[in-house]
Amino acid sequence: MKKIIFYIIVALLIGGAVFYMTNKSFVLGRVGMSFTNKPVDAATTDSIGNVAKDGKRILVAYYSWGGNTRKLAQSIHRQVGGDIIEIRPVKPYPEGYKATVKVVRQELDSGTLPEINVAKVNMKDYDTILVGYPIWYQREPLVVEKFLRSIDTTGKTILPFATSGGSPIESSVTTISKAAPKAKLGDALLANDKGLVNPWLKKYNLIK
Ligand SMILES: Cc1cc2nc3c(=O)[nH]c(=O)nc-3n(C[C@H](O)[C@H](O)[C@H](O)COP(=O)(O)O)c2cc1C
Numbered sequence: 001m002k003k004i005i006f007y008i009i010v011a012l013l014i015g016g017a018v019f020y021m022t023n024k025s026f027v028l029g030r031v032g033m034s035f036t037n038k039p040v041d042a043a044t045t046d047s048i049g050n051v052a053k054d055g056k057r058i059l060v061a062y063y064s065w066g067g068n069t070r071k072l073a074q075s076i077h078r079q080v081g082g083d084i085i086e087i088r089p090v091k092p093y094p095e096g097y098k099a100t101v102k103v104v105r106q107e108l109d110s111g112t113l114p115e116i117n118v119a120k121v122n123m124k125d126y127d128t129i130l131v132g133y134p135i136w137y138q139r140e141p142l143v144v145e146k147f148l149r150s151i152d153t154t155g156k157t158i159l160p161f162a163t164s165g166g167s168p169i170e171s172s173v174t175t176i177s178k179a180a181p182k183a184k185l186g187d188a189l190l191a192n193d194k195g196l197v198n199p200w201l202k203k204y205n206l207i208k
Pocket of ligand 1: 100
């Protein structure tokens with residue numbers, strides 16, 4: 001009898017581990033991370049024409065599919081001040097995770113950058129652009145590449161920050177540096193651990 005119970009427990013543990021590995025995003029979604037695309041109106045997310053603290057000229061520009069990066073970008077913006085804009089695909093991604101993964105894979109394979117909707121800002125107003133995004137297929141989403149290619153980043157300091165399901169941020173730094181070759185690229189922050197945000201902002205004198 002004990003042996004049977006032992007085997008049942010082992011089977012449940014293995015089954016649980018296999019389920020977790022194959023449905024990691026689903027499980028993470030259940031424990032609080034967002035896994036549904038619910039676009040938010042620009043009127044509630046964008047804020048332009050602000051003077052940042054200490055006269056700094058800062059723009060926070062981000063893309064978020066499920067809301068994790070939006071929360072992070074908004075929290076960074078509350079701390080550093082300046083302007084904040086959300087990058088939006090003209091054609092929204094599906095609401096569901098699996099459908100989005102499929103669409104994104106096709107976009108990456110086709111190599112065409114999706115059209116974006118983003119508030120018109122004058123890049124001359126900024127010295128520092130904090131660029132936020134979720135890691136998608138190990139890199140920044142194509143809408144972020146599209147944004148960077150559509151603005152003049154010459155001489156600007158770009159500080160990339162991201163959230164992910166566990167992947168590192170490094171590959172996105174390579175693709176971002178190609179999309180903004182004349183920018184000064186600072187250290188990129190993978191902010192899955194929120195405790196890393198303030199030391200990173202302090203390093204660039206964006207907060208005291
Ligand atoms: C299309 C797609 C691709 C993803 N690719 C990766 C990946 O390669 N590595 C990873 O760690 N997480 C990946 N994720 C998970 C997201 O990076 C993670 O959930 C992020 O926090 C989502 O941020 P958001 O809520 O701002 O969209 C992917 C999610 C989606 C929707």
